[in-house]
Amino acid sequence: MTEPRTIVAKIWDDHVVTQDPGAPAVLAVDLHLVHEVTSPQAFSGLRARGLKVRHPGQTVATADHSIPTTPRSLPILDAMAAAQITQLETNCAEFGIPLHGIGSPSQGIVHVIGPQLGLTQPGMTIVCGDSHTSTHGAFGALAFGIGTSEVEMVLATQTLLQRDPKTYEVRVDGRLAPGVSSKDIILALIARIGVGGGTGHVFEYRGEAIRALTMEQRMTICNMSIEGGARAGLIAPDDTTFEYVHGREHAPSGADWDAAVARWRSLPTDDGASFDKTITIDANTLEPMITYGTNPGMGIPITARVPSPDDETDASAKRALEHALAYMDLQPGQAIIGQKVDVVFVGSCTNGRISDLRLAAAALEGRHVAAGVRLMVTPGSDEVKREAEREGLADIFKAAGADWRESGCSMCIAMNGDQLTPGQYAVSTSNRNFEGRQGKGGRTFLASPLTAAASAISGVVTDPRTLPGIEDLAAVGGR
Amino acid sequence: MAEPIRMFTSKVVPLDAENVDTDQVVPARYLKVTDKAGLAEALFRDWRFNEDGTLKDPPFVLDQPGMAGRQILLVGDNFGAGSSREHAPWALTSWGVRAILSTGFADIFQNNSLKNGLLPIVVSPDVHQRLWSLIEADPDAQLTIDLAEEGVLLPDGSTIDFTIDPFAKHMLLAGTDELGYLLAKETELEAWEAAHPPRVDTLAGAR
Numbered sequence: 001m002t003e004p005r006t007i008v009a010k011i012w013d014d015h016v017v018t019q020d021p022g023a024p025a026v027l028a029v030d031l032h033l034v035h036e037v038t039s040p041q042a043f044s045g046l047r048a049r050g051l052k053v054r055h056p057g058q059t060v061a062t063a064d065h066s067i068p069t070t071p072r073s074l075p076i077l078d079a080m081a082a083a084q085i086t087q088l089e090t091n092c093a094e095f096g097i098p099l100h101g102i103g104s105p106s107q108g109i110v111h112v113i114g115p116q117l118g119l120t121q122p123g124m125t126i127v128c129g130d131s132h133t134s135t136h137g138a139f140g141a142l143a144f145g146i147g148t149s150e151v152e153m154v155l156a157t158q159t160l161l162q163r164d165p166k167t168y169e170v171r172v173d174g175r176l177a178p179g180v181s182s183k184d185i186i187l188a189l190i191a192r193i194g195v196g197g198g199t200g201h202v203f204e205y206r207g208e209a210i211r212a213l214t215m216e217q218r219m220t221i222c223n224m225s226i227e228g229g230a231r232a233g234l235i236a237p238d239d240t241t242f243e244y245v246h247g248r249e250h251a252p253s254g255a256d257w258d259a260a261v262a263r264w265r266s267l268p269t270d271d272g273a274s275f276d277k278t279i280t281i282d283a284n285t286l287e288p289m290i291t292y293g294t295n296p297g298m299g300i301p302i303t304a305r306v307p308s309p310d311d312e313t314d315a316s317a318k319r320a321l322e323h324a325l326a327y328m329d330l331q332p333g334q335a336i337i338g339q340k341v342d343v344v345f346v347g348s349c350t351n352g353r354i355s356d357l358r359l360a361a362a363a364l365e366g367r368h369v370a371a372g373v374r375l376m377v378t379p380g381s382d383e384v385k386r387e388a389e390r391e392g393l394a395d396i397f398k399a400a401g402a403d404w405r406e407s408g409c410s411m412c413i414a415m416n417g418d419q420l421t422p423g424q425y426a427v428s429t430s431n432r433n434f435e436g437r438q439g440k441g442g443r444t445f446l447a448s449p450l451t452a453a454a455s456a457i458s459g460v461v462t463d464p465r466t467l468p469g470i471e472d473l474a475a476v477g478g479r
Numbered sequence: 480m481a482e483p484i485r486m487f488t489s490k491v492v493p494l495d496a497e498n499v500d501t502d503q504v505v506p507a508r509y510l511k512v513t514d515k516a517g518l519a520e521a522l523f524r525d526w527r528f529n530e531d532g533t534l535k536d537p538p539f540v541l542d543q544p545g546m547a548g549r550q551i552l553l554v555g556d557n558f559g560a561g562s563s564r565e566h567a568p569w570a571l572t573s574w575g576v577r578a579i580l581s582t583g584f585a586d587i588f589q590n591n592s593l594k595n596g597l598l599p600i601v602v603s604p605d606v607h608q609r610l611w612s613l614i615e616a617d618p619d620a621q622l623t624i625d626l627a628e629e630g631v632l633l634p635d636g637s638t639i640d641f642t643i644d645p646f647a648k649h650m651l652l653a654g655t656d657e658l659g660y661l662l663a664k665e666t667e668l669e670a671w672e673a674a675h676p677p678r679v680d681t682l683a684g685a686r
Contacts, residue, residue, distance in 0.1 A: 030678045065510070080512070084513055161646075199586055226561075415508050434500045434561060
């Protein structure tokens with residue numbers, strides 16, 4: 001009788017190529033995603049050593065971080081960004097890597113196109129020079145971000161050196177109320193454990209509330225695992241997963257599909273397997289969440305008040321809170337609802353998929369963005385953009401006064417010119433509220449697409465549960 | 480390939496902040512480079528410089544008198560959270576930092592640092608407090624980092640022990656890199672690949 005194993009252990013065991021005593025494991029990588037920002041120095045390294053890419057067919061590239069989201073017919077005005085994108089094209093051509101770059105119908109944010117193309121599959125190891133690679137864990141894959149040195153290693157060997165991770169069970173029981181979303185689950189988790197709470201661990205999200213989520217909602221949760229310090233977070237695959245993968249361009253088909261599903265069904269954590277840490281969250285009591293500070297752990301239920309440094313007993317936590325509130329120009333004890341908003345951003349690898357846009361559009365239909373507020377909607381991929389246009393969502397956004405953009409990382413990382421100006425407040429569906437993350441001096445409130453849309457309409461931070469017909473709205477989305 | 484590291488002595492740059500994220504270490508707008516040059520200028524950019532490129536007044540700790548050339552950074556809890564950008568350790572090392580002392584580091588930052596000859600040294604909260612007291616009492620105190628012995632030698636002659644991943648330590652002491660190690664596993668890798676066909680073919684349809 002074999003020892004009960006977690007899904008993490010099963011995937012791990014399946015990919016260890018070899019391991020010397022005392023050394024990390026040589027871990028095989030099934031899929032390597034490449035983008036323009038963290039790869040140029042890795043390709044330079046290969047050239048310097050005279051190395052090739054070992055498996056171009058297990059590698060795929062796109063341009064997403066530094067590209068403009070203005071119409072594609074316009075030139076890239078930022079010379080450094082243009083050079084970086086040209087460098088990616090040169091590197092992919094030279095090393096034989098398929099590139100879904102600007103102009104390709106498959107272009108998009110790297111963590112949106114992997115699942116969309118059917119490349120992201122259960123049981124795989126997936127890496128990318130990007131910390132939000134944890135997104136792909138939604139499919140029951142072990143997926144994590146790596147640095148550029150590791151990008152070079154994976155390009156050259158299709159492996160990397162890894163220590164066996166610890167496991168952290170995140171059990172979410174109960175059911176979400178209308179207007180409360182998967183974004184609120186992950187913000188609530190990080191608010192509880194802090195931005196370093198998951199360091200050294202892989203989260204496994206389990207429980208009734210997780211099982212009830214669609215794939216895109218699961219991706220939102222897994223995406224932000226890194227914001228809780230965990231390099232990876234995953235959800236065991238089930239019928240919801242298989243249904244999403246089935247029929248996609250790179251998904252197995254025919255007899256291969258049946259064999260794959262049979263293999264995938266053996267992945268879930270065995271009964272009796274143990275975790276290094278466990279936390280339980282009650283979905284029934286969750287409210288829409290919003291951040292007030294300068295890291296994703298500084299989050300509160302939207303009806304709560306901004307915490308006071310006077311209530312902090314730990315000296316360093318007190319000072320960190322004082323610093324954050326000074327940067328955000330918020331008062332201790334003030335309500336967050338009603339706080340003025342200048343910009344609302346809907347998009348990113350966290351919440352830039354079609355179901356996110358459907359939710360935001362449903363809230364905005366027949367309404368208008370408040371005077372003085374800029375609503376920017378950036379689809380997560382070119383395909384998401386086309387789909388949103390087909391479904392009429394783009395028309396709803398435009399009629400509401402929103403700025404409908406091309407796909408890319410855009411104002412989530414703000415390195416392409418889409419950014420806040422100093423002092424501006426944004427409600428953002430992205431993943432990081434660090435100082436200056438969305439533009440130097442910009443102030444970010446992280447929240448769900450519904451909260452973002454509700455805030456865009458009223459011009460102040462708004463509880464999405466006050467939207468008319470919230471029960472029906474919250475049911476919009478699908479997949 | 481990094482220079483071998485064994486032992487070095489330096490005064491300390493105290494950076495009194497917790498949860499310093501990699502967007503602070505190198506703001507995203509400096510990630511458009513295609514090489515590793517010039518990143519010292521981007522290091523802690525928005526904490527150091529005004530909009531017009533002049534230094535903040537009072538200057539950020541890195542720019543205070545006597546700080547240039549120091550190789551050890553003492554920081555608050557959980558340093559390096561956020562992005563996987565290796566530009567963060569590249570910027571730190573190009574400014575001259577060779578070791579960072581904290582109670583904890585974010586995983587990816589820690590991995591990236593070790594691959595660039597930058598030592599992320601984890602100390603207990605008590606020792607961390609002791610180091611802060613030491614630097615407050617004597618801002619010019621010198622510490623000696625001894626990687627081989629896994630110890631930080633204090634001015635009073637006492638030593639703080641630390642542990643570092645034994646494999647990473649071996650690589651740092653030898654000045655070799657992980658890619659060389661992996662390339663030497665070709666036989667094992669070929670055997671594994673023969674038994675494990677690729678799960679996907681990203682080139683399918685493109686050929």
